[in-house]
Amino acid sequence: MEWMKTMSFKLLRNTMLALMVTILAGSQAWAEGLPFHVRAKAAIMGDIDSGAILFDQNSDMPLPPASLTKVMTLYLLYEALQKGDITLETSMPVSRNAWQREGSKTFVKVGDKIRVEDLIRGIAVQSGNDACVVVAEYLGGSEKGFADMMNAKAAALGMEASHFANASGLPAPGHQSSARDFFILTAALMKHFPEYAHYVQQKEYTFNGIRQVNRNHLLWKDKYITGLKTGHTSEAGYCLIAVREKDGQRLCSVVMGSSSTEVREEESMRLLHYGNRSFETVNLFEAGATVRTLRVWKGSQKEVDGVIYNPMRITVPKRQRGALEAGIVFNEPLVAPVRQGQALGSLVVKLEGQEVMRQPVVAKNEVPEGNLMVVLLDAIRLQLGW
The missing domain is CATH 2.60.410.10 (D-Ala-D-Ala carboxypeptidase, C-terminal domain)
Incomplete structure (x- = not known):
């Protein structure tokens, strides 16, 4: 047998490294103790490309995910596009069930047929619950059928704490996920569907004469932010998945259960700045x-x-x-x-x-x-x- 030494690297003393190589290139856990506390029920931050987990605070805790759920809805929509089952020009009909869905809206109308690209923007930018139901009913036959698809995909991706009851994230019995699961989902979304990454970066768009503004305020505050999704209900608190791409490094943070929009943004940026300042990703091969x-x-x-x-x-x-x-x-x-x-x-x-x-x-x-x-x-x- 042969061992060939090609490069060197020395870790700081007392650093704990745990790595599991997967098809996504693995996962690492770095610190025995957290460098700071995030003002949220749970948080995680890691490198999308290496899978390294650089910060972990209660990341496996099952929590209501609010509109972070829509990342899975987008995943299945992008997957259908990639498979050729639909195109960006495919029109999906609006049912009364979709039109009357409460919460944030894309303002679709009963009987209309909406282009897939407009529905993507309605979900990615405005976080429209009605747009999610339109997609769910078209791809899954019903929202229940689509929820089954979401749960099957979650299981395939290794999202062990997740169970989805609907496509939008509105409160429902048993509807839950975790910060770690959304890191896994975000990494898969970014890797498998780079051609659609620009939708979550779009700051605003107009549909049916109504101007819609992206709820992720970090897009205006930091030029390196490239996504991804906000979420809020009274049960879930304020949640945010943020992706930052700087110096060849793609970091993702997930904050769940914070107390306000300001707190979720401040804690997300603190996590991402910490990761970019303290770590680098080495491309070996x-x-x-x-x-x-x-x-x-x-x-x-x-x-x-x-x-x-x-x-x-x-x-x-x-x-x-x-x-x-x-x-x-x-x-x-x-x-x-x-x-x-x-x-x-x-x-x-x-x-x-x-x-x-x-x-x-x-x-x-x-x-x-x-x-x-x-x-x-x-x-x-x-x-x-x-």
């Missing part, structure tokens, strides 16, 4: 990168590139790059035939000798067995240790 070329014995080719399928990124405290090791571990010898996609070993990242990240390394291409002469010569070389 991009998806599809060749991490090592390996010797192939008895093959029609003498070498094969070992690649990784997913990007490898890690978030670390700034200015602490003293003892990070990244290397490939594999078994020798590698004998043909080699299949394309065959596991060759693992790319492993260590911090101060402790493994924190691992990803399979696979063959980029097929290497068939060589001719009889190659096979015989390589058999002799292997036997003699050449």
Whole structure:
């Protein structure tokens, strides 16, 4: 077996690192103690691209999510667009049930047929409950049917504390989620549907002659804010998912159950500034990168590139790059035939000798067995240790 040292990074003493590699590139928990207290029932902040959790305050606590629910409604709407089931020009009919929905409105009218793009803006900018019902009834057959779709998607994404009863977030028995679940959902939304990210950044729009203004005031207060969703009911308090993109780093904070609009904004910015000031995200390898070329014995080719399928990124405290090791571990010898996609070993990242990240390394291409002469010569070389 082989360990190849390629770079270094040293963590501060007493820092606790817990990393679970997933298809989203993993998750890290950094501090044993919180650096400050957020004025809310629950909060979380982390790096979207590495999955690192940099702040956690009661993030698994089940809470009423109010209009943060609409992020899941947008997720399913974007997914339908991506699959080609609908287009931005598809018209969805407005039922009486949708028209009479209480709370924030896009001001759709009974019998109208509304373009999907207008409904997206109605949800992303104005947080219209009526627009959510229009989408739910079209995609799910009913709001109950759409809630079933929401819960199935939540389970698939690993949102363990979530149960949705409607598409808008209005109070309902059992309708709940958590700060961690909304971090997971936001990361998935940003990664899977970048082509629709501009809707939550839109500051205002006009529909049916009515000017609608985005309720996320951070869009005016910080040029690096790129989303994402506000929420409020008397039961849920004031909630906010905020995304900030600065210096190649995408951070997401979720604040749930704060006491006012001002508090949720102040605490979100405090979390995001803390993350950007204190941590950086290191891109070790991009998806599809060749991490090592390996010797192939008895093959029609003498070498094969070992690649990784997913990007490898890690978030670390700034200015602490003293003892990070990244290397490939594999078994020798590698004998043909080699299949394309065959596991060759693992790319492993260590911090101060402790493994924190691992990803399979696979063959980029097929290497068939060589001719009889190659096979015989390589058999002799292997036997003699050449």
